[in-house]
Amino acid sequence: MARIVGGIGTSHAPSIAHAYDRGHQNEPVWKPLFDGFVPAKEWLKAIAPDLMIVIYNDHLNRFFFDAYPTFALGVAESFPGADEGWGKRDLPDLAGDRAFAWHVARSLIEDEFDLTVCQELAIDHGILSILPLLWDTPWPAPILPLAVNVIQHPLPTARRCYRLGDALKRAVESYPEDRRIVVVGTGGLSHQLHGERFGFLNPEWDNRFLDLVEREPLALTKYTHHEYMELGGAESVEMIMWLTMRAALGSNVERVYRHYYAPLLTGYGLLVLEPEH
Amino acid sequence: MSEIPGTHVFTGELSQQGYRLNRLSMTLTKSENREAFLADEAGYMERLGLTEDERNMVQRRDWGAIIRSGGNIYLTLKIAATVGGNLLQMGAQMRCESLETFMASRPGPKAPVRRD
Numbered sequence: 001m002a003r004i005v006g007g008i009g010t011s012h013a014p015s016i017a018h019a020y021d022r023g024h025q026n027e028p029v030w031k032p033l034f035d036g037f038v039p040a041k042e043w044l045k046a047i048a049p050d051l052m053i054v055i056y057n058d059h060l061n062r063f064f065f066d067a068y069p070t071f072a073l074g075v076a077e078s079f080p081g082a083d084e085g086w087g088k089r090d091l092p093d094l095a096g097d098r099a100f101a102w103h104v105a106r107s108l109i110e111d112e113f114d115l116t117v118c119q120e121l122a123i124d125h126g127i128l129s130i131l132p133l134l135w136d137t138p139w140p141a142p143i144l145p146l147a148v149n150v151i152q153h154p155l156p157t158a159r160r161c162y163r164l165g166d167a168l169k170r171a172v173e174s175y176p177e178d179r180r181i182v183v184v185g186t187g188g189l190s191h192q193l194h195g196e197r198f199g200f201l202n203p204e205w206d207n208r209f210l211d212l213v214e215r216e217p218l219a220l221t222k223y224t225h226h227e228y229m230e231l232g233g234a235e236s237v238e239m240i241m242w243l244t245m246r247a248a249l250g251s252n253v254e255r256v257y258r259h260y261y262a263p264l265l266t267g268y269g270l271l272v273l274e275p276e277h
Numbered sequence: 278m279s280e281i282p283g284t285h286v287f288t289g290e291l292s293q294q295g296y297r298l299n300r301l302s303m304t305l306t307k308s309e310n311r312e313a314f315l316a317d318e319a320g321y322m323e324r325l326g327l328t329e330d331e332r333n334m335v336q337r338r339d340w341g342a343i344i345r346s347g348g349n350i351y352l353t354l355k356i357a358a359t360v361g362g363n364l365l366q367m368g369a370q371m372r373c374e375s376l377e378t379f380m381a382s383r384p385g386p387k388a389p390v391r392r393d
């Protein structure tokens with residue numbers, strides 16, 4: 001039987017990808033961010049999952065508003081990196097696991113999550129900005145990308161994202177073959193990237209969110225999108241994707257690692273959890 | 278529900294209003310389109326059916342006007358990427374500040390002011 005052995009909540013940001021690609025890891029503004037990922041990377045290396053499920057959002061690189069999916073699952077054999085406007089980054093394609101991916105698609109749809117199933121899915125900074133901070137290349141395991149609409153309102157509710165995580169746990173645990181799986185939820189924490197409120201940060205709320213997602217995640221399902229946007233900035237509504245990861249771990253978790261750093265535009269949060277056995 | 282000051286929530290209505298601007302930006306995820314755009318911005322946008330107002334706000338690099346007209350920030354960023362700007366510059370402009378002033382307002386260790 002497949003099972004979930006751990007979860008990671010992490011911010012994603014194009015700025016992380018730029019800093020990584022340009023070799024700014026040791027600049028004073030970036031060093032605490034890159035150093036902060038090291039314990040999570042070591043944990044991931046030690047736990048060595050067979051596959052990683054990543055809940056993320058595409059930033060108009062694969063999907064456009066001509067037809068915008070609320071939830072989309074990648075069932076491809078491999079996932080190339082997207083060209084976001086600066087040219088494609090120098091990173092290898094990611095592998096998929098099609099048998100597992102189709103199992104999850106069937107299970108989630110039977111569980112009434114009506115996904116868009118994608119046989120081609122280019123991956124953007126929603127996954128690739130932070131992946132090289134967690135994994136060395138060549139990528140050591142396949143991924144299963146699950147994209148959520150957190151951009152064009154109406155968005156799925158926080159509660160819906162949490163329930164998706166419940167369903168994801170059932171999907172994993174009904175797979176007959178052995179797989180040890182880590183679930184990653186990306187996005188947030190506080191940031192606003194447009195308008196006169198550009199640059200809004202709220203470290204106090206971010207840290208409260210990190211407390212709640214670990215200990216009291218159901219409380220976070222009661223917040224409206226408007227409350228998330230007011231507390232953390234309009235684009236911080238991505239934080240609801242952490243709830244999918246958290247629900248997939250089951251009710252009780254042990255915290256392995258937590259890190260927070262908010263130097264510029266984004267409250268960068270990082271949380272590593274293991275399900276309690 | 279009160280409005281959040283300085284914020285344009287990207288609703289379906291705003292997305293419809295900004296569709297032409299956003300479709301332009303989406304084409305800039307291909308390098309051959311970026312080259313064609315840079316070679317003849319006005320012609321490129323006319324072929325995509327942007328209105329005169331929309332073409333003007335792109336040519337003025339008026340990021341705030343584009344956002345108010347329904348440009349999505351992640352898409353509008355692709356225009357900046359194509360013409361050699363970055364998100365920090367866009368943000369400073371939307372706040373009506375210089376990039377230096379904005380960077381000085383950041384809580385973290387002093388970061389270099391970059392314009393690429």
